Amino acid sequence: MSKAIRIGAGSAWWGDRIEPAALNAERGDLDYLCFETMAEATVSAAQVRKRRDPGFPGYDTYLDDRMRAVLPGCLRRGTKIITNQGWINPEGAAQRIVHWLRHFGASGVKVAAISGGLITDRALELTSTILENGKPTSTLADSLVSAEVYLGAEPIVDALKQGAHIVVSGRVADPSIFMAPMMYEFGWDALDHRHLGAGNGIGHLMECGAQVTGGYFADPGFKEVPNPWDLAFPIAEAEPDGSVVLTKVAGSGGAVNLMTVKEQIWLRVRLPIRPNGTTGWVPETALSDLQPVETWLRINTKAFRITLVKKGKTVFSAPVGVGQSQWPTPKGQFFVRAKLEKFGGAGSVYGPLAFITSATSPTLTDWPGGGIVGVHGTNTPSLIPGRISHGCVRLKNPDILRLSKLMPVGTPVTIS
DSSP states (O other): OOOOEEEEEEESSTTOOSHHHHHHHHHSOOSEEEEOOOOHHHHHHHHHHHHHOTTOOSSOTTHHHHHHHHHHHHHHHTOEEEEOTTTTOHHHHHHHHHHHHHHTTOOSOOEEEEOOOBOTTTHHHHOSBOTTTOOBGGGGTTTOOOOBOOBOSHHHHHHHHTTOSEEEESSBOHHHHHHHHHHHHHTOOTTOHHHHHHHHHHHHHHTTGGGTTTTTTOBTTTBOOSSGGGBOOOEEEEOTTSOEEEEOOTTOBSOOSHHHHHHHOEEEEEOSSSSTTOEEEEEGGGSOSOOOOOEEEEEETTTTEEEEEETTEEEEEEEOEEEOTTSOOOOEEEEEEEEESSOSOTTSTTOSOEEEEEEEOSSOTTSGGGTEEEEEOOSOGGGOSEEEESSOEEOOHHHHHHHHTTOOTTOEEEEO
8 A cells, every 4th residue: 555645736627827836746746637627518629620620630639738737747746647638539648658758769658548438430329318308329329429428537547557657547536536546556456435435536526626725615805815816726645545635836826725615515515405315516615514323314204103213223113104196105215304393282283393305205296385284193093003194294292292202303304
């Protein structure tokens, strides 16, 4: 297992500035310099241009500029380069990089090209149905421009194992460009999810380049960043255990601190809106007091059983009533939005207490709140268990009161 390694960002998109990459190559004391230059729009534009201009080489149009700028520093330091500047022609990009290596008098530098992401010639054979509309895939034959798949870190790791000093690819999942050096140097297995989870998080931050050094954080007059016109690109000092220190070249523009880094971390959240299953993204900084969840509520509509699990152990179980066939309880992944205490009392149709979930009824769209599905008590406990409600989950009043002492707001809910 290797000691800590230093990985520097060379770009975060096709049109990114070249000067910060050159700075990292010259003064970053790097083991690896990684370039992320592709997006879905980039590869599509490359395919369209290739159709219009047969002379277009198919790789990053700034490949020459970037290699001219960083190769001298990388060659002196022994810094390896990983880049997806190959776009739709990784082999051509590799040959062009060899040209620049010769230009700078380098010898013994092995360049590897990774292909396999372009599947245009066989895309229609791989599936028969378009998932979005259910139409046959063959209906795309006349309009299909290109089809690409995301490759992962494994082929980059294989290239490094074979002695490559520079690895150029086409479409690779963005964080994988930065995670591959960690997998290779630290011996992380492709199924080592704990380490790969950390590596993927590091890769996500690094592939966004100057956003980590203040580009996403800066708001002059409110959130100041030194020299925002000359932001450096980040450097990751990664450890074998998956921990990392994010930094930049000393004296360069921008800042790397908790605020600039967290501004870049967005969390995917479930939204309590129609249709069920809708998700969205919010910056972590917009959420206050994030806490780990130790409980999980599971509702089985066939077995008429509700179960609360805490730290992997069942701490509560009770029979329930669920939606009738014409008003089914929706299935899926949800969460507890709120707890309404003193909801109605022992004689209320809803019982003394209710939990409001993020689920909505698929049929009762005209109900108050859009048909929000709750978990609550009942004044007719004799009907439990069974299909008795308009979609909500009913418990006997002693059971809902017992559950209320065990389940906090925010608990994930699985309805099956």
